[in-house]
Amino acid sequence: MSTPTLRVAVVGAGPAGIYASDILSKSGLDVSIDLFERLPAPFGLVRYGVAPDHPRIKQIIVALHKVLERGDIRLLANVDYGTDLKLDDLRTFYDAVIFSTGSIRDAALPVPGVDLEGSYGAADFVSWYDGHPDVSRTWPLEATQVAVLGAGNVALDVARILAKHADDLLPTDVPANVYDGLKTSPVTDVHVFARRGPAQVKFSPLELRELGHVPDVDVIVYPEDFEFDEGSMAAIHSSNQTKQVVKTLTDWTLKDPEENSASRRLHLHFLHKPVEILGEEGRVVGLRTERTALNGDGNVTGTGQTEDWDVQAVYRAIGYFGSPLVDIPFDDVAGVIPNREGRVTDVDGEHLPGVYATGWIKRGPVGLIGHTKSDASETIRHLGEDVAAAGESFYTATEREPGAVTEFLASRGVDVVEWTGWSLLDAYERGLGEPHGRERIKVVPRDEMVAVALGRPVA
Numbered sequence: 001m002s003t004p005t006l007r008v009a010v011v012g013a014g015p016a017g018i019y020a021s022d023i024l025s026k027s028g029l030d031v032s033i034d035l036f037e038r039l040p041a042p043f044g045l046v047r048y049g050v051a052p053d054h055p056r057i058k059q060i061i062v063a064l065h066k067v068l069e070r071g072d073i074r075l076l077a078n079v080d081y082g083t084d085l086k087l088d089d090l091r092t093f094y095d096a097v098i099f100s101t102g103s104i105r106d107a108a109l110p111v112p113g114v115d116l117e118g119s120y121g122a123a124d125f126v127s128w129y130d131g132h133p134d135v136s137r138t139w140p141l142e143a144t145q146v147a148v149l150g151a152g153n154v155a156l157d158v159a160r161i162l163a164k165h166a167d168d169l170l171p172t173d174v175p176a177n178v179y180d181g182l183k184t185s186p187v188t189d190v191h192v193f194a195r196r197g198p199a200q201v202k203f204s205p206l207e208l209r210e211l212g213h214v215p216d217v218d219v220i221v222y223p224e225d226f227e228f229d230e231g232s233m234a235a236i237h238s239s240n241q242t243k244q245v246v247k248t249l250t251d252w253t254l255k256d257p258e259e260n261s262a263s264r265r266l267h268l269h270f271l272h273k274p275v276e277i278l279g280e281e282g283r284v285v286g287l288r289t290e291r292t293a294l295n296g297d298g299n300v301t302g303t304g305q306t307e308d309w310d311v312q313a314v315y316r317a318i319g320y321f322g323s324p325l326v327d328i329p330f331d332d333v334a335g336v337i338p339n340r341e342g343r344v345t346d347v348d349g350e351h352l353p354g355v356y357a358t359g360w361i362k363r364g365p366v367g368l369i370g371h372t373k374s375d376a377s378e379t380i381r382h383l384g385e386d387v388a389a390a391g392e393s394f395y396t397a398t399e400r401e402p403g404a405v406t407e408f409l410a411s412r413g414v415d416v417v418e419w420t421g422w423s424l425l426d427a428y429e430r431g432l433g434e435p436h437g438r439e440r441i442k443v444v445p446r447d448e449m450v451a452v453a454l455g456r457p458v459a
Helices: 015-025 044-048 060-069 087-093 122-129 153-163 176-183 205-211 230-238 240-253 369-394 402-411 419-436 446-453
Strands: 006-011 031-037 073-077 096-099 119-121 145-149 189-193 217-221 264-269 272-280 283-294 300-309 313-316 343-345 351-357
Touching: 006 015, 006 087, 006 369, 015 031, 015 044, 015 060, 015 073, 015 096, 015 369, 031 402, 044 060, 060 073, 073 402, 073 419, 087 096, 087 402, 096 369, 119 122, 122 153, 122 176, 122 313, 145 153, 153 189, 153 205, 153 264, 189 272, 205 240, 217 240, 230 240, 272 300, 283 313, 351 369, 419 446
Parallel strands: 006 031, 006 096, 031 073, 096 351, 119 313, 145 189, 145 313, 189 264, 217 264
Antiparallel strands: 272 283, 283 300, 343 351
């Protein structure tokens, strides 16, 4: 007797989930794949984590779109794992489940004052300016001086969006409410603080160079922040990316300060560690940093010398962190699902049969798209090995017809958005943008997204 078609659910339709689905579909296994997404739209952080003025990076969606439009991977969006269905439900319909839910929370910053009004996580701000349907449509942009903590591309994105004039975002897919909010921002100065030196930052060369081309925004660096130890020189000599970043930053130190004439300024500070967010009457009124010194290997130690900065808002861009999932083990320290090369493990370190992970929820929020592909390949390889080793006993689902899961969700009142629905929403957003010469204008409210996708009247 021949084995049945392998039924696999992938939870999370960002790049990690789509790549895993694509690789699995080409693995040679006779497989049926359903790709679940809790939002009404696919593509994860490419849609909701890339700044609107980075259309080049957003082009990744084109490749992801081509994977899903083939039709051999079924998209089931607007379905929230943990609410609309749980692990036992998935086990009823699928032989294996791959979690690719990413990391969308801000990593914790344990300093006094972090909970003051005016202290924000970068992840929340990114979700706001990218039109995420589950965050508030308003954002308090009242500060004239702002601090951004972090030394990666997210910190640069946040700083650039805060400093940029709203009209310069109009050619992008920036949502109308975000444009309106940024248009009234009184900001004049945005300060980015990195605790290590220029050779240790995680900026990409292109992202950094883009700062120098933002209209009516001067980039200001401080020569006293430029310190290079043996570890720094080794990093510069061993990495072309580091070499380019350091060259761009060093070139900016040679700029005559009298040439700065823009109405807004973006300051880059190195060797400054945040030690306290200062407050009065429950609100942010400043930031205290400690001067650090490189100790020879690229790491730093505090010098005890502190400085207070007059800012009225602080944005923490020090990294993302995973979120726990119902019925799935979770490492609260690392912010990931515990696993061995993609095989999810329980508290005793044993593999949970048929449960896998890939992407940031597997390895943490590090690496680029290329890492995500290789990561997915590793997980799918182990899934294939487990199928081969277990044989017929791997096929544990009791409801094997593809329609069974959609009937189950319908019985729970879930408005499932499939690929045809996303195509309707995609066309609708493009239609909104066309009269304005824009590729699209994002629909932000979830109920409106679902109504468009399901062909219902838009209120």
